[in-house]
Amino acid sequence: MKLLYHFSTSTLTNVYVVGPDGGGDAIIVDPGVFDVTLLEMVEHEGYYIRSILVTHEAKSDLRGISTILRIYDADIYASNPEVFEHPAKPVAGVKSFSASGMEVKPIRLPGYWSDALVYHVGEFLFVGKVLSAGMLGDTINAYSRALLKSDLRELIFPLPGNLLVLPTEGPPSTLEVEVLTNIDMNRTI
Amino acid sequence: MFSTARCSVSGCSNSALSGQQLCGLHVEDRHASKQGVEQILDHPGRIFGMNFSYLDFSGFDLSGKIFQNCDFTGCSFTGVEFREATFLLCLFPRATLESCNFHGSLFQNCLFALSSLKKVLFTNSTIVQANFNGCRIDECDFSNSDLMHSRFIGASIKQTLMVDCNLKRTFFVEAVREGVDFKYSNAEDAVFTLNRSESL
Numbered sequence: 001m002k003l004l005y006h007f008s009t010s011t012l013t014n015v016y017v018v019g020p021d022g023g024g025d026a027i028i029v030d031p032g033v034f035d036v037t038l039l040e041m042v043e044h045e046g047y048y049i050r051s052i053l054v055t056h057e058a059k060s061d062l063r064g065i066s067t068i069l070r071i072y073d074a075d076i077y078a079s080n081p082e083v084f085e086h087p088a089k090p091v092a093g094v095k096s097f098s099a100s101g102m103e104v105k106p107i108r109l110p111g112y113w114s115d116a117l118v119y120h121v122g123e124f125l126f127v128g129k130v131l132s133a134g135m136l137g138d139t140i141n142a143y144s145r146a147l148l149k150s151d152l153r154e155l156i157f158p159l160p161g162n163l164l165v166l167p168t169e170g171p172p173s174t175l176e177v178e179v180l181t182n183i184d185m186n187r188t189i
Numbered sequence: 190m191f192s193t194a195r196c197s198v199s200g201c202s203n204s205a206l207s208g209q210q211l212c213g214l215h216v217e218d219r220h221a222s223k224q225g226v227e228q229i230l231d232h233p234g235r236i237f238g239m240n241f242s243y244l245d246f247s248g249f250d251l252s253g254k255i256f257q258n259c260d261f262t263g264c265s266f267t268g269v270e271f272r273e274a275t276f277l278l279c280l281f282p283r284a285t286l287e288s289c290n291f292h293g294s295l296f297q298n299c300l301f302a303l304s305s306l307k308k309v310l311f312t313n314s315t316i317v318q319a320n321f322n323g324c325r326i327d328e329c330d331f332s333n334s335d336l337m338h339s340r341f342i343g344a345s346i347k348q349t350l351m352v353d354c355n356l357k358r359t360f361f362v363e364a365v366r367e368g369v370d371f372k373y374s375n376a377e378d379a380v381f382t383l384n385r386s387e388s389l
Contacts, residue, residue, distance in 0.1 A: 002238065003258060005278055005298060007318060012338070014298070014318075133302075134322040134342035134360070135383070160202075164280075171320035171340060177282055177302040181323040181343050183363050183383070 001102070001122050004041055005166070008033040013061060013168050017042060017049070018102065018121055025050035025100035028074075029119065029126045030168050031064030038064075039071070051099035054078035054088065055128025056116045061168055075099070079108070079115035092117060107155050111148030112137055118156065125156070125163045125175065132170040136184040149185055204240050204260070213243025213263070220245045230254065 004017040011032045019026030023046025028034075031052065042049060049072040052065060057078065065086060068074055076088035077099060091097055092115070096105045105120040112130045119126040129137035130148065139145040161176030178185070194205045196212035203212035207229065213219060221227070221244045229239055235255045242260050247267040257277040266286045273293040284304040291309065296316045303323045311331045319339040326344060332352040340360040348368040356371070356379035 003278070007298060133320045133340050134362070162202075170338065171318040172278065172280075172298055172300050173302060173320055173322070174280075174282060174300070177300070177320070177322065181302060183342055 002045065003124060003164075003166075004045065006033075006038045006041060008035070010035075011060060011063070014166070015064065016124075016126060016166055017045075017047065018124065019045065019047045019100065020102075023047055027051045027053055027100045027102060027104070027121065028064075028068065029053045029166075030055055030061045030128060031068055032061045032168070034064030034067040034071075048072060049074050052076045053099070053104065053117075053119050053126060054083050055118065055126060055130070055168070056113050057083055058129075059084065061128070077104070077106075079117055109148060109151045109155070111144050111146075111151045112139060120159065120163070123163055125159070125165050127156075127165055128168050130167075131156075131165055131173070131178060131182070132167045133165075133173045134178075134181050134183055135170075136182070137169075145184075152185065204242065206241065206244070207239040213241070219243060219265075220247070221249065 002019055002021055006015045013032040015031050015033060015038060016029045017026050026047035026049055028049050049068055052068060052074050054062060054076060062084060076083050076086055077091050078088040079090060079092040081088055081090045091106045092108050096103055102121055107118040107120060109116045109118055109130055116130060118130060136148060139148055157179050159175055161174060163175045165173040165175055165178055196203045196205050196215055197210040198215045201212060201215060203214060205212055226241065229236060235257055236259060238258045240260045241264060242262040243264060245265040246269050247265060250270040251274055252270050252272040253274060255275040256279050259279045261279060261281045261284055263283045266289050269289045271289060271291045271294055275295045276299050278298045280300045281304055282300055282302050286309050287307045289309045291311045292313055294314045296319050298318045300320045301324055302320050305325045306329050307327045309329045312333055314334040316334055316339055317337050321344050322340050322342040324344045326346045326349055328348045330350045331354055332350045335355040336359045337355050337357045341364045342360050343363045345365045346369050350370050351374055352370055353373040356374050356376055359379045361379055361381050362383055
């Protein structure tokens with residue numbers, strides 16, 4: 001399994017692509033952009049974007065979807081059956097599913113947002129904006145924050161510490177690093 | 190990225206070193222020169238997806254090398270030359286770096302969290318979206334570098350130069366800073382406290 005990432009200087013967000021060694025069907029996560037640089041990266045690896053994982057329906061994080069769907073015949077996976085008028089496969093309630101030949105485990109975190117999902121793929125944890133290297137994502141109120149922290153303690157932090165935490169915004173981390181250094185998790189509110 | 194083969198020692202959950210059956214903690218000699226690493230490092234192009242975890246690279250000259258998706262977890266680096274090297278999504282958590290020289294290097298989306306850095310030169314470097322959270326940083330020099338979107342949350346930073354750096358959205362929240370020099374840097378664009386807008 002190979003991980004590619006693209007840091008967009010226009011949106012200041014990360015886009016991740018996961019695929020098999022040697023090319024083939026691949027997954028893209030939260031494509032905030034799909035520009036020439038990213039297209040060339042995908043094509044250079046011999047990847048075909050077959051699956052799009054959406055962690056949360058936020059327009060700024062998904063602007064690349066329309067472009068991708070013009071180039072590739074890809075399925076969208078999200079909490080809801082529709083993502084900005086594109087049909088999607090709802091996966092919030094399933095334990096795991098197969099996308100581009102890889103096992104994906106979705107984890108619902110409604111404390112962040114009602115449709116928020118974290119995806120566990122191999123040794124990677126695609127967390128969207130739920131976590132961001134030492135901090136939590138912005139929530140709508142303190143109650144949501146408390147709920148999110150509770151969800152993280154119960155559903156995410158018990159996972160293996162060496163999982164690589166890959167956020168939409170900010171640098172990468174590991175679950176062990178987040179458990180030890182996340183300042184929001186150690187605050188009362 | 191990253192090696193998924195596990196160390197063959199019973200009960201060990203670490204990834205095996207690239208091309209080996211054991212992890213860096215279970216090999217007889219942790220020095221990288223004893224583990225065939227030089228052959229990998231001699232590669233003229235990009236070094237991709239290698240697992241070097243827990244090895245000791247002390248004394249190596251890795252100047253100008255390009256590393257992508259490489260895992261240096263828990264590695265030791267003493268007196269290592271990394272001038273004008275490139276690191277793309279490389280992992281250095283819990284590493285120990287002392288008297289190393291990264292002058293003119295490029296780091297993008299790299300992880301140094303929980304590492305110890307002493308007398309390390311990062312001058313004239315581009316260090317974008319690096320994670321230094323929880324690091325212990327002593328007598329290091331980041332001067333004339335771009336630290337945009339990097340994070341030093343909860344780090345201990347002492348007697349360290351950050352002169353003439355770009356600190357746009359560089360996070361120092363809950364960092365202990367003693368003798369840190371931000372002269373000529375845009376410290377006003379850095380983040381020192383978190384202001385949550387939400388209410389109860």
